[in-house]
Amino acid sequence: MSYFRKIGVVVVFSLLATACGGGDGDGGTPESGQPAVNQELRVGAGEDQYVREGTSANLGVQPVNANIAETLTYLSPTYEVRPLLAERWEFRAPNTWRFFLRPNVKFHDGQPLNAQAVKTTLFDRVAQQRGGGTIKAGPNSAVVVDDLTIDFTPTAPNYRVPEQVVHPSNVVYAPGSDAGNRPVGTGPFRFVEYQPKERLVVERNPDYWGTKAKLSRITFRFFPEANARRLALEAGDVDVAFGISGPDVKGLRSRGFEVATSPVGSYQAMYANIRGGPPHDLLQDPAIRLAINLGIDRKQLVEGVLEGQATADQTMIPPDALGRYKSKINGFPFDQARARTTLDNAGWRPGPDGIREKNGRKLTLQLISGFGGAEVHKPVPAYLQSQLRNIGIGIDIVERPDSASYQSLIDSGSGDLFLERGSQNDANVGFLPTLLFYTGGSGASAQYTKLFAPGPRFDQILAPAVTEPDADKTQSIVADAMHQLIDVDMVVIPLAGLFQIYGLKKNVQGFTPHPSLISLRWDNVSLGSNR
Amino acid sequence: MRNYVLRRLLLFVPTLIGMSILTFGVSNLTPGDPAFAFASRLANRPATADEVAEARKDLGLEGGLVPRYFRWAGRAAQGDLGISFSTRLPVRPELVQRARYTLQLAIPAAVLSVLIAIPVGVISAVRRGRFSDQVLRIVTLAGASVPSFWLALMLIVVVAVKLSWVPSAGRGGAVSYILPVLTLSAAPAAVLARFTRSALLETMTSDYVVTARAKGAREAVVVGRHALRNALVPLVTAIGTSFAALIGGAAVVETVFVWPGVGRLLVEAIGQRDYPVIAGVVLYSGAVFAVMSLVVDLLYAVIDPRIRLADEQ
Numbered sequence: 001m002s003y004f005r006k007i008g009v010v011v012v013f014s015l016l017a018t019a020c021g022g023g024d025g026d027g028g029t030p031e032s033g034q035p036a037v038n039q040e041l042r043v044g045a046g047e048d049q050y051v052r053e054g055t056s057a058n059l060g061v062q063p064v065n066a067n068i069a070e071t072l073t074y075l076s077p078t079y080e081v082r083p084l085l086a087e088r089w090e091f092r093a094p095n096t097w098r099f100f101l102r103p104n105v106k107f108h109d110g111q112p113l114n115a116q117a118v119k120t121t122l123f124d125r126v127a128q129q130r131g132g133g134t135i136k137a138g139p140n141s142a143v144v145v146d147d148l149t150i151d152f153t154p155t156a157p158n159y160r161v162p163e164q165v166v167h168p169s170n171v172v173y174a175p176g177s178d179a180g181n182r183p184v185g186t187g188p189f190r191f192v193e194y195q196p197k198e199r200l201v202v203e204r205n206p207d208y209w210g211t212k213a214k215l216s217r218i219t220f221r222f223f224p225e226a227n228a229r230r231l232a233l234e235a236g237d238v239d240v241a242f243g244i245s246g247p248d249v250k251g252l253r254s255r256g257f258e259v260a261t262s263p264v265g266s267y268q269a270m271y272a273n274i275r276g277g278p279p280h281d282l283l284q285d286p287a288i289r290l291a292i293n294l295g296i297d298r299k300q301l302v303e304g305v306l307e308g309q310a311t312a313d314q315t316m317i318p319p320d321a322l323g324r325y326k327s328k329i330n331g332f333p334f335d336q337a338r339a340r341t342t343l344d345n346a347g348w349r350p351g352p353d354g355i356r357e358k359n360g361r362k363l364t365l366q367l368i369s370g371f372g373g374a375e376v377h378k379p380v381p382a383y384l385q386s387q388l389r390n391i392g393i394g395i396d397i398v399e400r401p402d403s404a405s406y407q408s409l410i411d412s413g414s415g416d417l418f419l420e421r422g423s424q425n426d427a428n429v430g431f432l433p434t435l436l437f438y439t440g441g442s443g444a445s446a447q448y449t450k451l452f453a454p455g456p457r458f459d460q461i462l463a464p465a466v467t468e469p470d471a472d473k474t475q476s477i478v479a480d481a482m483h484q485l486i487d488v489d490m491v492v493i494p495l496a497g498l499f500q501i502y503g504l505k506k507n508v509q510g511f512t513p514h515p516s517l518i519s520l521r522w523d524n525v526s527l528g529s530n531r
Numbered sequence: 532m533r534n535y536v537l538r539r540l541l542l543f544v545p546t547l548i549g550m551s552i553l554t555f556g557v558s559n560l561t562p563g564d565p566a567f568a569f570a571s572r573l574a575n576r577p578a579t580a581d582e583v584a585e586a587r588k589d590l591g592l593e594g595g596l597v598p599r600y601f602r603w604a605g606r607a608a609q610g611d612l613g614i615s616f617s618t619r620l621p622v623r624p625e626l627v628q629r630a631r632y633t634l635q636l637a638i639p640a641a642v643l644s645v646l647i648a649i650p651v652g653v654i655s656a657v658r659r660g661r662f663s664d665q666v667l668r669i670v671t672l673a674g675a676s677v678p679s680f681w682l683a684l685m686l687i688v689v690v691a692v693k694l695s696w697v698p699s700a701g702r703g704g705a706v707s708y709i710l711p712v713l714t715l716s717a718a719p720a721a722v723l724a725r726f727t728r729s730a731l732l733e734t735m736t737s738d739y740v741v742t743a744r745a746k747g748a749r750e751a752v753v754v755g756r757h758a759l760r761n762a763l764v765p766l767v768t769a770i771g772t773s774f775a776a777l778i779g780g781a782a783v784v785e786t787v788f789v790w791p792g793v794g795r796l797l798v799e800a801i802g803q804r805d806y807p808v809i810a811g812v813v814l815y816s817g818a819v820f821a822v823m824s825l826v827v828d829l830l831y832a833v834i835d836p837r838i839r840l841a842d843e844q
Contacts, residue, residue: 049572053619054589056573130585197791198702221701221789227684228700228787235691235699402802403571404563411564435577446580
């Protein structure tokens with residue numbers, strides 16, 4: 001072997017040995033409790049999806065909330081509504097909400113927070129959106145009572161306003177500020193710099209009305225690709241990474257990183273197309289829907305497939321949002337024997353290939369996976385396919401690469417089971433069932449109700465939630481409606497309750513994982529030493 | 532030469548028109564409603580029918596496909612590529628900015644791939660059949676076959692995470708270019724090396740090469756001045772195509788390394804059904820290929836004086 005070849009082999013093997021060596025994780029040694037001198041945090045966020053123009057401009061607000069602008073009320077990690085820019089609020093019959101603003105609050109540019117600013121930059125802004133947004137704002141809905149008091153009367157009866165204004169789409173900006181390019185708010189951080197698709201930088205607001213932030217600066221870096229985001233954390237390029245997937249948790253912990261999981265804030269479920277025409281009319285039979293519910297081992301799904309990074313909740317709406325009424329929803333046990341008996345009694349007999357048949361028709365269903373992209377759901381569809389095969393139901397998995405093409409199948413009704421993930425991003429507990437399944441009002445998604453609306457009994461149970469001013473009673477009504485939807489009509493087949501999973505370096509302190517990513521707060525976060 | 536160039540430039544117009552019609556038609560026919568995608572993204576949940584109707588009006592999606600195409604084409608002819616559905620900002624400035632970022636990777640990657648490919652191809656051809664040739668052929672085959680996504684992640688794991696030599700992603704100083712440029716240049720370098728080897732093997736059996744050897748020329752002169760020079764013509768075509776593809780943007784590499792280039796812009800636009808951006812990027816890519824094709828044709832005449840352009844004959 002020539003001299004140069006020998007050198008080359010040695011170099012290659014040296015590099016491989018170094019690379020494959022069990023390198024130290026860069027999670028840092030356990031923090032000493034002493035704050036680091038450098039309080040600049042780097043966050044690995046998902047894709048940059050800010051809108052930059054129009055009434056929906058939302059730079060620094062959502063989906064990545066940099067705490068530049070604030071809302072009147074705040075959604076706690078346990079789905080309670082807490083005061084924020086509004087100290088308190090009261091309902092004035094028949095349909096007016098009066099908000100009492102916090103005094104001595106200034107915007108980053110020095111303008112005072114007052115009722116006129118709230119009217120102009122929140123209610124009048126939202127009123128320009130079709131339907132007035134979820135709060136149903138109209139051009140004359142907001143009335144300034146005095147400098148720190150404002151009345152808001154939605155254009156239609158809306159008893160959920162305080163629970164809805166927690167959503168970052170309802171932030172208050174400084175009058176005259178440019179929400180799409182240089183947002184100015186009242187938050188603990190103020191805008192510094194934005195490089196589209198690369199990063200957003202904010203710095204501490206020294207005049208913040210509340211507890212001053214400990215961090216001096218936060219740089220949010222946008223990583224569309226989840227693996228690259230996690231690797232950036234491992235390489236030490238970021239201190240916090242959003243959207244860690246369940247299978248990556250163990251590996252991160254073993255390499256010295258912290259993993260913070262929020263309370264359940266999202267769900268994964270299948271929606272059954274109960275209104276489809278042939279060949280997608282099989283799920284009109286409740287026996288099949290019951291068998292599917294009984295045939296899935298949710299515990300194994302959570303512990304095995306999702307590696308413990310989920311719960312086997314069958315409430316769809318996060319349990320914390322339902323409060324003490326979550327027990328009204330029973331869900332289904334894992335009982336494949338009973339599932340088979342149910343199908344036998346309904347006339348579905350096993351065929352030669354194990355898939356049941358009835359009157360010459362095979363019990364094969366199309367499972368559509370693609371909400372948010374098919375990759376997000378893997379390998380759950382394959383798991384469901386194997387589980388349901390055990391009870392004689394064939395599953396054809398149809399994957400769609402993105403939400404838009406998934407939506408086209410919803411529009412055309414081309415599918416039997418639709419696999420989705422949903423999040424609860426405000427405190428309006430009736431929001432999701434009203435949007436997706438309720439036909440009694442105008443705020444529903446027509447595409448969804450066309451396939452999945454359970455019918456008059458569900459509408460009848462849910463209807464009072466729309467006009468019930470008491471939040472506790474609303475929770476109870478919605479829980480009853482969800483019981484009807486999940487346990488009785490079985491239109492929704494819940495699979496798991498999902499957490500938000502965040503990866504952190506060990507020296508990141510004070511981070512409170514929030515189930516709603518868009519409500520995450522950074523004012524308590526700091527960096528310990530030993531970065 | 533001048534008339535030839537002018538004629539080729541004029542041919543751009545029908546080419547770009549054809550591409551725009553194809554792109555507009557295909558993107559509008561793909562499943563998925565951009566109005567729904569836009570409204571749902573804003574609301575962070577499936578949009579209601581009212582919200583979709585409002586979005587359709589805001590995005591200019593009312594009316595048939597043909598009138599919409601002519602509206603867009605009329606503005607595009609004046610340099611206005613419309614407004615992005617997702618950011619609501621004009622497409623052209625964003626496209627220009629993103630193209631600049633892509634060039635920051637594409638040019639070094641193209642240069643690196645040529646710097647690697649030609650020596651590797653020459654060595655492989657000159658040492659045909661020997662151990663070094665076999666090793667290089669395996670290496671270039673691997674380079675051409677390895678998916679760029681896998682290569683990108685492996686480089687990040689090894690070089691950025693384990694060795695901590697460079698940042699894992701993002702634009703920054705000079706070191707931030709290393710991994711994306713290496714990833715981008717791997718496949719073109721491999722393909723060009725194999726191409727160089729093949730072209731050189733063909734020219735090395737030519738009469739003029741045999742004659743040069745017979746006249747006592749050193750092997751380096753035989754290979755460098757006689758064989759390689761004549762192998763350059765097909766090689767320039769391959770280099771031109773490769774460079775055009777790099778300038779067009781490498782979506783996977785730009786996504787993994789968080790490089791806000793044109794490739795990533797196209798992928799984002801397709802996912803969001805952002806028709807104006809899709810059409811703009813396709814026009815840009817078409818123009819790049821057309822210009823590169825012209826440059827390659829002009830280079831032929833420079834490399835090989837025997838080649839005359841059409842109007843010079």
